[in-house]
Amino acid sequence: MNFKDKDIISIKDFSKQEINGIISYAKKMVPYAKGEKKTELLKGKVMSSLFFEPSTRTRLSFESAMNRLRGRVIGFSDPGGTSQKKGESLADTIRMADSYSDVIVIRHPQEGAARLAAEFADAPVINAGDGAGHHPTQCLLDLFTIHTEKKNIEKTKIVLLGDLKYGRTVHSLAYALSLYGAEITFVSPPSLKMPKEVIAECQEMGVEPTQTSQLEKAIKDADVLYATRIQRERFPDAEEYNRVVGSYIITNELLEQAPNELIVMHPLPRITEIDPEVDTTPHARYFTQAFNGVPIRMALLSLILGERL
Amino acid sequence: MNFKDKDIISIKDFSKQEINGIISYAKKMVPYAKGEKKTELLKGKVMSSLFFEPSTRTRLSFESAMNRLRGRVIGFSDPGGTSQKKGESLADTIRMADSYSDVIVIRHPQEGAARLAAEFADAPVINAGDGAGHHPTQCLLDLFTIHTEKKNIEKTKIVLLGDLKYGRTVHSLAYALSLYGAEITFVSPPSLKMPKEVIAECQEMGVEPTQTSQLEKAIKDADVLYATRIQRERFPDAEEYNRVVGSYIITNELLEQAPNELIVMHPLPRITEIDPEVDTTPHARYFTQAFNGVPIRMALLSLILGERL
Amino acid sequence: MNFKDKDIISIKDFSKQEINGIISYAKKMVPYAKGEKKTELLKGKVMSSLFFEPSTRTRLSFESAMNRLRGRVIGFSDPGGTSQKKGESLADTIRMADSYSDVIVIRHPQEGAARLAAEFADAPVINAGDGAGHHPTQCLLDLFTIHTEKKNIEKTKIVLLGDLKYGRTVHSLAYALSLYGAEITFVSPPSLKMPKEVIAECQEMGVEPTQTSQLEKAIKDADVLYATRIQRERFPDAEEYNRVVGSYIITNELLEQAPNELIVMHPLPRITEIDPEVDTTPHARYFTQAFNGVPIRMALLSLILGERL
Numbered sequence: 001m002n003f004k005d006k007d008i009i010s011i012k013d014f015s016k017q018e019i020n021g022i023i024s025y026a027k028k029m030v031p032y033a034k035g036e037k038k039t040e041l042l043k044g045k046v047m048s049s050l051f052f053e054p055s056t057r058t059r060l061s062f063e064s065a066m067n068r069l070r071g072r073v074i075g076f077s078d079p080g081g082t083s084q085k086k087g088e089s090l091a092d093t094i095r096m097a098d099s100y101s102d103v104i105v106i107r108h109p110q111e112g113a114a115r116l117a118a119e120f121a122d123a124p125v126i127n128a129g130d131g132a133g134h135h136p137t138q139c140l141l142d143l144f145t146i147h148t149e150k151k152n153i154e155k156t157k158i159v160l161l162g163d164l165k166y167g168r169t170v171h172s173l174a175y176a177l178s179l180y181g182a183e184i185t186f187v188s189p190p191s192l193k194m195p196k197e198v199i200a201e202c203q204e205m206g207v208e209p210t211q212t213s214q215l216e217k218a219i220k221d222a223d224v225l226y227a228t229r230i231q232r233e234r235f236p237d238a239e240e241y242n243r244v245v246g247s248y249i250i251t252n253e254l255l256e257q258a259p260n261e262l263i264v265m266h267p268l269p270r271i272t273e274i275d276p277e278v279d280t281t282p283h284a285r286y287f288t289q290a291f292n293g294v295p296i297r298m299a300l301l302s303l304i305l306g307e308r309l
Numbered sequence: 310m311n312f313k314d315k316d317i318i319s320i321k322d323f324s325k326q327e328i329n330g331i332i333s334y335a336k337k338m339v340p341y342a343k344g345e346k347k348t349e350l351l352k353g354k355v356m357s358s359l360f361f362e363p364s365t366r367t368r369l370s371f372e373s374a375m376n377r378l379r380g381r382v383i384g385f386s387d388p389g390g391t392s393q394k395k396g397e398s399l400a401d402t403i404r405m406a407d408s409y410s411d412v413i414v415i416r417h418p419q420e421g422a423a424r425l426a427a428e429f430a431d432a433p434v435i436n437a438g439d440g441a442g443h444h445p446t447q448c449l450l451d452l453f454t455i456h457t458e459k460k461n462i463e464k465t466k467i468v469l470l471g472d473l474k475y476g477r478t479v480h481s482l483a484y485a486l487s488l489y490g491a492e493i494t495f496v497s498p499p500s501l502k503m504p505k506e507v508i509a510e511c512q513e514m515g516v517e518p519t520q521t522s523q524l525e526k527a528i529k530d531a532d533v534l535y536a537t538r539i540q541r542e543r544f545p546d547a548e549e550y551n552r553v554v555g556s557y558i559i560t561n562e563l564l565e566q567a568p569n570e571l572i573v574m575h576p577l578p579r580i581t582e583i584d585p586e587v588d589t590t591p592h593a594r595y596f597t598q599a600f601n602g603v604p605i606r607m608a609l610l611s612l613i614l615g616e617r618l
Numbered sequence: 619m620n621f622k623d624k625d626i627i628s629i630k631d632f633s634k635q636e637i638n639g640i641i642s643y644a645k646k647m648v649p650y651a652k653g654e655k656k657t658e659l660l661k662g663k664v665m666s667s668l669f670f671e672p673s674t675r676t677r678l679s680f681e682s683a684m685n686r687l688r689g690r691v692i693g694f695s696d697p698g699g700t701s702q703k704k705g706e707s708l709a710d711t712i713r714m715a716d717s718y719s720d721v722i723v724i725r726h727p728q729e730g731a732a733r734l735a736a737e738f739a740d741a742p743v744i745n746a747g748d749g750a751g752h753h754p755t756q757c758l759l760d761l762f763t764i765h766t767e768k769k770n771i772e773k774t775k776i777v778l779l780g781d782l783k784y785g786r787t788v789h790s791l792a793y794a795l796s797l798y799g800a801e802i803t804f805v806s807p808p809s810l811k812m813p814k815e816v817i818a819e820c821q822e823m824g825v826e827p828t829q830t831s832q833l834e835k836a837i838k839d840a841d842v843l844y845a846t847r848i849q850r851e852r853f854p855d856a857e858e859y860n861r862v863v864g865s866y867i868i869t870n871e872l873l874e875q876a877p878n879e880l881i882v883m884h885p886l887p888r889i890t891e892i893d894p895e896v897d898t899t900p901h902a903r904y905f906t907q908a909f910n911g912v913p914i915r916m917a918l919l920s921l922i923l924g925e926r927l
Contacts, residue, residue, distance in 0.1 A: 038353040056391045057405055060383050060384070060406070060409050063383040064355055064410060067355050067381035068353075268397075269397035270401065271395070290405055291409075294408065294409060
C-alpha cells in the first residue's frame with residue numbers, strides 16, 4: 001500500500017484492500033489521536049486547510065490530526081476574505097496553497113471542485129467535501145467505526161436512515177458497504193428515496209438492498225442504524241416536513257425494538273434526529289464516530305506525505 | 310496544589326491559598342511568556358479555543374500562552390461558520406472539541422455556558438467569559454498584577470471605578486479582593502452602582518466597602534485605581550451618558566490628586582475612560598496588566614494539563 | 619547587514635546593498651520554503667498576524683514562512699471581531715500584540731498604519747500593506763524574482779503595465795528598479811498614468827522611464843513584463859473599462875511579439891489581465907513569483923528576530 005502523493009478525492013478511488021489497509025493503519029493512530037502517545041511524524045510539514053464553505057467538525061478534526069502528528073496548519077475557515085471574492089479562479093487559489101504547503105485539504109460547495117484542485121496542485125489534495133459530490137474521509141471514518149465496533153464489515157446488517165436522496169454521505173457509504181458485501185436496508189420517506197443509480201451500483205457489486213419506509217421493522221435484527229439529517233428545505237410544505245422528521249426520531253422507546261448490540265451512528269451535527277436520551281445508552285456510537293475522524297485523517301495525512309509511523 | 314483536570318469556571322472555585330499558589334507559579338512563567346526563556350512543557354498537547362463571541366485580547370493571550378508552552382491550538386474566533394448555526398446543541402459542539410483536544414477554552418455570550426460545557430467534556434474546561442457570568446482568568450490576572458506591583462493584596466486600598474452594575478469583571482474582583490481583606494471603594498454614577506448582592510458578599514467576608522460617586526476624593530490615598538468601561542447602551546439618554554462618562558475620565562490632572570505610587574488598571578479595551586496622556590506616566594499599569602494575561606494563562610494551562618515547570 | 623529588531627515599513631528604508639543582502643539570504647531559504655530541508659530556526663518565537671483587511675495570499679505566505687522556520691502564529695484574518703470594532707485605538711491593539719508576540723505583521727487599509735504601529739510596539743513590525751501606502755515585502759519578492767530569473771536587476775528592461783496611477787505595487791517597484799538603474803517602460807491607459815512624483819523620483823536616481831500606451835511595441839525587446847490589475851471602480855463608465863482592460867490582456871498572440879526570454883510577472887490575484895493559456899508557456903513566472911513570497915518572508919523574519927541560518 002503506497003499512497004505517497006496520492007490525491008484523496010472519492011471513496012471510489014480505493015480498492016477494498018486499500019481501505020482495509022487504511023483502517024488497520026488508523027487503528028495504530030488511536031493512542032496518538034487521544035494524546036496518550038506522542039509522535040513527531042510530520043514535523044516541518046505544512047497543511048493548507050481551505051474551507052470555501054464552513055464545516056467546523058471536519059475542519060477541526062483535520063487540524064487536530066495534523067497537530068497531533070506535529071505538522072503545521074495554514075488556511076481559512078470561510079471564503080469571506082479570500083481572493084476568490086476578488087474574482088480569482090479556483091485554479092489560481094489552489095496554485096497559491098500549493099506553493100505554501102505540502103498537502104491541501106479543500107472543502108468547497110461545488111461538486112467537482114476537489115478533483116479540479118488536484119489537477120492544478122503538485123501537492124496531494126484531500127477532498128473534505130465538495131457539495132453534492134464526495135466526502136471520502138467521512139466515508140472512511142464511518143467504515144473505520146463499523147469495523148472497530150463490529151469487528152468486520154462484510155457480515156454487518158446496516159440500516160441507512162433519513163434523506164437518502166440528497167445525502168452525500170449515504171451515497172458513498174452505500175457504495176463502500178456494497179464493496180464489502182454488507183446487508184443494506186434503506187429507510188426514508190417516499191420523497192427522499194435512495195436514487196436508482198446508487199441502488200444499481202450496489203446491485204452491480206452483488207448486493208440487493210432492501211427499501212422500506214418502516215423504521216421499526218428495519219432495525220429488528222440490524223447491527224448498525226446509520227441516521228442522517230433531513231433538511232427542512234427539501235420539503236415544500238412545513239407540515240409535511242414535521243410529520244416526516246417526527247416519524248424518524250430515534251428514541252429509547254424505538255430502540256427497545258432493536259437488538260441490544262445495535263449501534264447508532266450519525267455523521268453529525270444532529271438536530272432532532274436522535275433524542276439526547278439515547279446518548280447515554282450503549283447504543284450510542286456517534287460521538288466515538290466523530291472522534292474516529294482524527295485517527296483516520298492522521299492515517300491519510302501520514303500516508304500521502306510518505307511518513308509512516 | 311493539584312489542579313490536574315480541574316475545570317476553571319469561576320474565581321469562587323478557588324480558595325485564597327490556591328489563588329496564591331497560582332500567582333506564585335505564574336511569576337515563574339514570566340520569562341517564558343516574554344520569550345526570554347524557552348520550554349517545551351506542553352509539547353504534543355492540543356487546546357480548543359472556542360469563541361462563540363469575539364474577544365481578540367482574551368483569545369490571543371490564550372493562544373500566545375499555549376504557543377509559548379509549545380502546545381497547539383485549534384478552534385474558531387467567532388460563531389459565524391460553526392455547527393451551532395446549523396442548530397447543533399452546545400453540548401454536541403463541546404463533545405466534538407473534547408474528542409479533538411486536551412483542554413477546552415470557551416467564550417460564550419450566555420451565562421452558565423462554561424459550566425454546562427464542563428459537564429459534557431472529559432477534558433478540563435476554562436471559562437474565558439460567559440456573558441454576565443464569570444471570567445476567572447481575567448480576575449486572576451488582575452490579582453496577579455496587584456500582587457506583583459504592590460507586593461501584597463491584603464493591605465491594598467483599591468478603588469473600583471465605572472459601570473459597577475453590569476461589569477462582570479468588577480463583581481468577581483470585588484469578591485476576590487474581599488477574600489484577601491483588601492480595602493475597597495466603589496465609585497460609579499448612581500444609576501450604575503454595585504449590586505447589593507455583591508456588597509453583601511464582601512460584608513460576609515468581613516470587608517465593608519465604601520461607596521461614592523466622588524472619584525477625586527476616593528483616590529486621595531488609594532494604591533490602585535481600577536477603571537472599567539461604561540457602555541453607551543446602559544443609558545437611555547445620550548446627554549446623560551456623555552455627562553457621566555466625562556466626569557470619570559482619568560487624566561494627568563486628576564492623578565495629581567493621587568499618591569505618586571497609585572497604579573491605574575483597566576481590563577481593556579478602553580475607549581475614552583483613560584486619557585492617552587496617562588500612558589507614559591508611572592501610574593499606568595494597564596498594559597503590564599494585559600501582558601500578565603499570558604503568564605497567568607500559561608500557569609493555568611500547565612497546571613490543569615498536569616505538566617509542571 | 620544587521621536587521622535585528624528593525625521595522626520593515628517601506629522599501630525606501632533599505633539601501634541597494636541591503637536589498638542585495640536580503641535577496642542573497644532569501645536564496646538560501648528556498649529549499650526550506652519548499653520543505654526539502656528542515657530547520658528549527660525560530661522555535662519558540664511567536665508572530666502576530668494582524669490583518670485589518672483580508673489578504674489571503676500575503677497572510678498565508680507569511681504564515682507558511684513562520685511555520686517553515688518552526689515559529690508560531692497568532693492573530694486574525696479580518697477585523698470582524700477585533701477590539702477595534704469596539705472602538706479601541708490602533709495603538710492599543712498594537713500594544714496588545716506586542717505583549718503577546720516577538721514580531722508583528724500588520725495589514726491595514728489606511729496609509730501610515732504600519733508606521734504608527736511601529737511607534738507603539740517594542741517588537742519589530744512588518745508592513746504587509748497599508749492601503750495606498752507601502753507593501754515592502756511584495757516589492758522585495760518582486761526584486762528577488764527578477765534577480766533569480768534574470769541573474770541581475772541592473773541591466774534589465776522592464777515594462778510595468780496596468781493601473782500605474784493607483785497601483786501601490788508599481789510605485790514601490792518603480793522606485794526600487796531605479797535604485798538598480800534598470801530600464802523602465804510604463805504602459806497604461808491615459809487616465810491611469812504613473813504619477814509625476816514617482817517619475818520624478820526615478821529621474822532623481824538617474825533613470826528616465828519611457829511612457830506609452832502601446833503594449834505591443836513596449837515588449838518588443840523587454841526582459842520582464844510586469845502586469846497589474848485594473849480595477850473596475852477606477853472607471854466611471856463600464857464600456858470604457860471594458861475597452862481599456864480588453865486592450866491590455868496578455869495572450870499568447872501578444873507574446874509572439876516579445877523575445878523568447880521575456881518573463882511575465884503579476885502580483886496576483888489576476889482576474890482577466892493574463893489569459894490562462896499563458897500559464898503553460900515558458901514566459902509565465904507569476905506562480906514562481908508567488909512562491910518567492912515564502913523565502914523572502916522567511917529571510918526577513920529570520921533577520922529581524924536575530925536568528926541566522
